[in-house]
Amino acid sequence: MTSAIEVRDLVVDRGRRRVLHGIDCSVPAGSVVGLLGPSGSGKTTLIRAVVGVQIVKSGTVTVLGEPAGSAALRRTVGYVTQAPSVYADLTVRENARYFASLYGLSAADADTAIADVGLTDAAGQLVGNLSGGQRSRASLGCAMIGKPRLLVLDEPTVGQDPVLRADLWAKFHALAAEGTTLLVSSHVMDEAGRCDRLLLIREGRLIGDDSPAAIRTATGTDDLEAAFLRLIRDSEQEAMA
Numbered sequence: 001m002t003s004a005i006e007v008r009d010l011v012v013d014r015g016r017r018r019v020l021h022g023i024d025c026s027v028p029a030g031s032v033v034g035l036l037g038p039s040g041s042g043k044t045t046l047i048r049a050v051v052g053v054q055i056v057k058s059g060t061v062t063v064l065g066e067p068a069g070s071a072a073l074r075r076t077v078g079y080v081t082q083a084p085s086v087y088a089d090l091t092v093r094e095n096a097r098y099f100a101s102l103y104g105l106s107a108a109d110a111d112t113a114i115a116d117v118g119l120t121d122a123a124g125q126l127v128g129n130l131s132g133g134q135r136s137r138a139s140l141g142c143a144m145i146g147k148p149r150l151l152v153l154d155e156p157t158v159g160q161d162p163v164l165r166a167d168l169w170a171k172f173h174a175l176a177a178e179g180t181t182l183l184v185s186s187h188v189m190d191e192a193g194r195c196d197r198l199l200l201i202r203e204g205r206l207i208g209d210d211s212p213a214a215i216r217t218a219t220g221t222d223d224l225e226a227a228f229l230r231l232i233r234d235s236e237q238e239a240m241a
């Protein structure tokens, strides 16, 4: 299977601190890959390197065959940050139609994206009046409109109720089945089992890179949270040896 993302020996410093310590990983095309780790472990920094907005100290990040951040990737990579990037003084529909127009797409395409994120009933509402969870879904819908080949989502399910979270994950897999690659960060371990593969990061180092099933087998536990803890312990023992 071809890789949508190849990260080789990536080192990133932020401020005076080393935040990523030589990350190596690849993300297979057409899959949903979860990037999981505790708060402050480096998920957003790795994501920023993938979308090409992070200054890197050394190493390479290749996205869809191009260096991360290349002009050629602007139309093919979608990025949804933790802070919703939609206009608060426009309605959901106006936002979606605006982003659709940037891609030369129709009002119907905008309406489809709104439906995909479960916001049809709120389409006429000003984004500024939406709940936090609705606002992040509006942002996600707008990022999906241009049908990017790679969709990078930083904690997209924060603040969503369980039914909506399940719907969003079903949508992610439907997009992957059509060939889109999704890199989805989360610090909620119960979402890990929904991914095709997992990248487990801790203190700027990758301590797991496999399918949930393989991680369960390797750690001898069905509970992915317990598996993660076991991998942390193993990596600490390795570091001390």
Ligand SMILES: Nc1ncnc2c1ncn2[C@@H]1O[C@H](COP(=O)(O)OP(=O)(O)OP(=O)(O)O)[C@@H](O)[C@H]1O
Pocket (backbone or CB within 6 Å): 014, 015, 016, 019, 037, 038, 039, 040, 041, 042, 043, 044, 045, 046, 187
């Ligand atoms: N602008 C910055 N300047 C200096 N250090 C930063 C900056 N942004 C983040 N960091 C540090 O880099 C480290 C990794 O942060 P990052 O945001 O990548 O973690 P994260 O895993 O995404 O966390 P969270 O789940 O809380 O979003 C943290 O120690 C953080 O304090």
